Amino acid sequence: MDLPIANPTGAAADDTAPIILAVPKGRILAELGPLLARAGIQPAADYIDEDSRRLRFETSDPALDVVRVRPFDVATFVAHGAAHIGVCGADVLMEFDYPEIYAPLDLGIGKCRISVAEPAATAGRDEPSRWSRIAVASKYPNVAQRHYAARGVQAEVVHLNGAMELAPSLGLARVIVDLVQTGSTLKANGLIETEVIAKVTSRLIVNRTALKTRPEVISGWIARFRAALADSIAEPRSAAGARSGT
Numbered sequence: 704m705d706l707p708i709a710n711p712t713g714a715a716a717d718d719t720a721p722i723i724l725a726v727p728k729g730r731i732l733a734e735l736g737p738l739l740a741r742a743g744i745q746p747a748a749d750y751i752d753e754d755s756r757r758l759r760f761e762t763s764d765p766a767l768d769v770v771r772v773r774p775f776d777v778a779t780f781v782a783h784g785a786a787h788i789g790v791c792g793a794d795v796l797m798e799f800d801y802p803e804i805y806a807p808l809d810l811g812i813g814k815c816r817i818s819v820a821e822p823a824a825t826a827g828r829d830e831p832s833r834w835s836r837i838a839v840a841s842k843y844p845n846v847a848q849r850h851y852a853a854r855g856v857q858a859e860v861v862h863l864n865g866a867m868e869l870a871p872s873l874g875l876a877r878v879i880v881d882l883v884q885t886g887s888t889l890k891a892n893g894l895i896e897t898e899v900i901a902k903v904t905s906r907l908i909v910n911r912t913a914l915k916t917r918p919e920v921i922s923g924w925i926a927r928f929r930a931a932l933a934d935s936i937a938e939p940r941s942a943a944g945a946r947s948g949t
C-alpha cells in the first residue's frame with residue numbers, strides 16, 4: 704500500500720523532538736503495563752484511566768511521549784511516521800500489510816488466533832474448496848480474502864466492526880473470520896471454529912524511515928523492549944529461586 708509522504712506539513716524533521724510511542728487502548732493496555740515499567744517507561748498517571756479524554760501523555764523520560772489510540776490505528780500512525788514506534792496485534796499487521804512498518808519483537812501479550820468459524824449446525828457438511836464464492840463477515844477483509852484466494856475461492860466480505868458472530872444466523876454471511884481466544888464468544892453464539900488462519904500476539908513495531916533517520920535512538924528503544932521482555936521471561940525463575948532460598 705502506498706502512503707503519502709510522512710510529515711506532510713513539510714516541516715524539517717526535528718531530531719530532538721520526543722519519540723512517540725503509540726499504544727492500543729482496550730485490553731492490551733493493561734497487559735502492556737508491566738512491560739513498559741520494565742522498559743523504564745512511566746507515563747503520566749491518567750494514561751491507564753480509560754475515562755481520561757487525554758490522548759497524548761508525557762512520560763518520566765522527556766524524550767518519550769505515549770499516544771493512546773484505537774488498536775487498528777496504531778499501525779496507521781506508525782506507518783505514516785506520526786508515531787515512531789508502537790504496540791500492535793499481529794492481526795492488525797496482517798490486515799494492513801504496511802511495508803513502512805518493521806516489527807522486530809514479539810511481545811508475547813494479547814495471545815489469540817484469527818480463525819474461520821461457522822454455525823455448529825452446518826459445519827463440516829460441505830467442502831469449502833469446492834466453492835467458487837463464499838460470503839464472509841469480518842473485521843479483517845484482506846486477511847479473509849487472502850485466506851480464501853489461496854484456495855481459489857472468492858470471498859465476498861461483509862465488513863463489520865464487531866458482533867460478527869451474529870452474521871451467519873441473520874443471513875449476512877455463511878462464515879466469519881474473527882479473533883478467538885477462549886472460544887466462549889463463539890460457543891455463546893452457536894458457532895464453532897473450523898480453521899485457524901494464524902496465531903496472534905502483539906508486536907513492537909517501528910517506522911522504517913524513523914529507524915533510518917534516527918537509528919541510535921530507535922534501536923535504543925528496541926533494545927530496551929528486548930531487555931524488558933527477557934527480564935519478564937526470566938522473572939518467574941528468579942521468583943521461584945527467591946522462594947526456595949536458592
Ligand SMILES: Nc1ncnc2c1ncn2[C@@H]1O[C@H](COP(=O)(O)OP(=O)(O)OP(=O)(O)O)[C@@H](O)[C@H]1O
Pocket residue numbers: 727728729730731773774775791792793794795813814815864882883884885903904905
Ligand atoms: N479475545 C481476545 N483475546 C486476546 N487478545 C485479543 C482478543 N481480542 C483481541 N485481541 C488482541 O487485542 C487487540 C485489540 O483488541 P480489542 O478488542 O481491545 O480492540 P478492538 O475491540 O478491536 O478495538 P476497537 O475499540 O477499535 O474496535 C487485537 O488487535 C488483538 O491483537
Ligand SMILES: O=P(O)(O)OC[C@H]1O[C@H](OP(=O)(O)OP(=O)(O)O)[C@H](O)[C@@H]1O
Pocket residue numbers: 864865866881882883884885886887888889
Ligand atoms: O474467544 P473469546 O475469548 O470469546 O474472545 C473472542 C472475542 O474477543 C474479541 O471481541 P472483543 O471482546 O474485543 O469485543 P469487540 O467485538 O468489541 O471487538 C473478538 O472479536 C471475539 O468476539
